[in-house]
Every structure is written in C-alpha cells, then in structure tokens.
Amino acid sequence: MAENYTDPSGNTAQFRAFVESSPDPGAAAPAPPRLPLIAGIGAAVVLVVLVAWLALS
Known part of the structure; x- marks a missing residue:
C-alpha cells in the first residue's frame, strides 16, 4: 500500500471531511x-x- 495513503476513518474529523467531499x-x-x-x-x-x-x- 502507498505510504501517503491516509485512512478516512482514522479519526472523526478526517471521516467528516471525507464524507462531505464525496459526491452524492x-x-x-x-x-x-x-x-x-x-x-x-x-x-x-x-x-x-x-x-x-x-x-x-
């Protein structure tokens, strides 16, 4: 796996930013x-x- 990959479920702030950036x-x-x-x-x-x-x- 790539070194710069960040798991969006890593913490609440990252997950909320991931959900808000995803298209509906x-x-x-x-x-x-x-x-x-x-x-x-x-x-x-x-x-x-x-x-x-x-x-x-």
Whole structure:
C-alpha cells in the first residue's frame, strides 16, 4: 500500500471531511423525460384499437 495513503476513518474529523467531499450518487442523475413514454403508450393504444377495429369489421 502507498505510504501517503491516509485512512478516512482514522479519526472523526478526517471521516467528516471525507464524507462531505464525496459526491452524492443519488443526486447525480436527473429523471428522464416522460413525454416519449406517454407518446409510446398512446401509440400502442391507438394501434391496438385500430387492429381490433379492422379485425371486427
């Protein structure tokens, strides 16, 4: 192991500095847009209705 490695759990002050400097993994990725999902579901419903109408007529 490297000589200059310091264990962040060595003492409370080092651990708090380590935690505060770490990026938050939950806040990094924004939610994807919902418009393509809604449009895809709408297109699927229209397609099913169209196929059912053609099959029953």
